[in-house]
Amino acid sequence: MTLMAAIAHRCACGHLDFFHSSVTGACTTEGCLCQTVNAGPPEVIPTWRSDGTPTGPTVEEPAVIAPGTRGAGMGGLCGCDACQTLYASVSGNAA
Numbered sequence: 286m287t288l289m290a291a292i293a294h295r296c297a298c299g300h301l302d303f304f305h306s307s308v309t310g311a312c313t314t315e316g317c318l319c320q321t322v323n324a325g326p327p328e329v330i331p332t333w334r335s336d337g338t339p340t341g342p343t344v345e346e347p348a349v350i351a352p353g354t355r356g357a358g359m360g361g362l363c364g365c366d367a368c369q370t371l372y373a374s375v376s377g378n379a380a
């Protein structure tokens with residue numbers, strides 16, 4: 286599989302928003318004491334799938350996973366307006 290990218294918010298604790306529990310809001314990263322998501326503006330996070338070759342051809346515009354997508358191997362992605370706006374600008378597919 287080729288390089289992929291996703292959009293996520295980075296919490297003040299340094300971990301991405303989907304590492305935080307959707308129930309309690311606490312960070313699930315081992316050793317992190319963050320108890321509440323304090324997410325900044327969304328950013329594009331490069332991601333890779335583990336079921337592909339790491340030395341595949343480079344693509345100039347890695348596909349960005351649509352905001353709100355679930356089951357991408359990263360839990361559920363945020364689909365808020367800020368993420369949608371960023372997605373539109375980076376994907377070149379502004380509605």
Ligand SMILES: [Zn+2]
Nearest residue numbers: 296298312319
């Ligand atoms: Zn956090």
Ligand SMILES: [Zn+2]
Nearest residue numbers: 298300312317
């Ligand atoms: Zn954390």
Ligand SMILES: [Zn+2]
Nearest residue numbers: 363364365368
């Ligand atoms: Zn968002």
